[in-house]
Amino acid sequence: MVVGVSDSPGSARALALAGLGDRIRRLRVARGLDQGELAERAALDVAHLVNVEQGDATPSLDVLAQLATALDVGLSQLFTDGKPGPAAMVLRGNEVPTVDTDGMALQVLTPRAVIPGLYAARYRISPTSEGVRPVKHEGHDWLYVLSGQLHVDFEQGATTLRAGDSVSFSARVPHRLSALGGAPAEFLAVGATLLASPRGEV
Template sequence: MGSTEGDVLAGVGPRLRALRRARGTTLAELAAETGLTASTLSRLETGKLRPTLEQLLPLARAHRVPLDDLVAAPPTGDPRIHMKPVRRSGFTVVPLTRRAGGVQAYKVVYPPADRAPAADLQTHEGYEWFYVLNGNVRLVLGEREFRLGPGEAAEFDTRIPHRIGSVDNRPAELLTLFGPQGERAHLSPTRH
């Protein structure tokens, strides 16, 4: 193993310890969460054991950080994130976050109303917040209907039957935050 790889792996232990302590988690609690033993976790944190991918993956999930953050992978020089748009039920979703779990961010583009496929109301676990970037949106939430334009936002429990789409003959673009376990967006006003 070259010195660069050795340096990268040597720095994993202190990062693991700092992440665990920042969460206020004990070795025993982290062991229960990851399936690794407390002894293995201790040896990883002190640098007495070189981490393997099989050990780092559950630790990255538990700490809710990308694997690259655990190993402090050297920068590639290109700061761009290349997210691939996904077409789903007539609309386009561009993921803006790459970490597993927790609140996820997306840019969602709904087609013009006259080109949108008929959609049923949906329900699923979670909580959604969206901000209208462009266009006009219809949010059907249970028995109620709301229309939102650029600069307006909505937040709702996704267990309530809902449907979102463009209102008119233009696409609608939204910035969406979604928490699969019901996490809500916590926004506070700017203080001057």
Template structure:
């Protein structure tokens, strides 16, 4: 077994133990659910026994997980979330989900500095949702202008022409976008790496 395989093997064992403990289960409790003996599970978790594919399937199912999730390699590149700056629209973005996020949704944090209404409001299929973390934002929604304060959230059909800008200073929001929302708000803009603004994660 190569060093990489050894490392992945250790990660799998740690995930099994961590998921079991997170559920508050003893080795006996998990053993009863996956039809393996407690001693076998103990040797698997401690590295004294090789894990067969059949055993991994049973353990994953008992833990309400999947084999894919248990064997997913650790990618150091995913640890650090680097900000991307949209020069044109005055926003800095931190993507908080992978490209294959659950149900095709993208989670992102935005720091918005632009205060002026864009000349053209965006329209696309789907729905947008965001909550304001700090500052206040102005939501342009068709002919309406809505102020959204910290702790408040907004959800709306994006078939209505819309835009979000800062009201009286920089604002930070957490947003969930569907596939069309990601294309309209994140993929279609000029994103370039930049250093983190003071007080922002990076």
């Protein structure tokens, strides 16, 4: 089960947030955006974005979702460099960093992707949380519910998933996630971005 952790140096939360601001800055620069342009796209105050990039402010998951959408990446990608790792990598359950804010918890299960373009994460959304505001990004997502009821709102239509249910969809479609039924919704999220081959094929 995903649990909240402290902000003390060396804590799982601190490890998860390490380098977050720098990754956001590098993604912004790679897209040719200045801080003002990214702040406008993400509906954030420029000063707050500056503090986040410099590591002087800890953004909520809601703010991170806004930034991820503005940068056209999955939320989990803000927590990983996405560099290919070794042929096999083992993550022990008690070693996976957790970020827990605003009624949502996130564990990135692929901190250094073995397969480029693939990421996996475990989420828990509290029933008292407003959930994840509508987001969209490149690639495809697959969600698998571990417990509780996960409500997924799409641009057109919606569905409620229970333990054992799953859904897959193009992540370019705006989607909002929330918990129903008075209990937390825990689920796995796996996303993939198709990478072009040297010949330009996918």
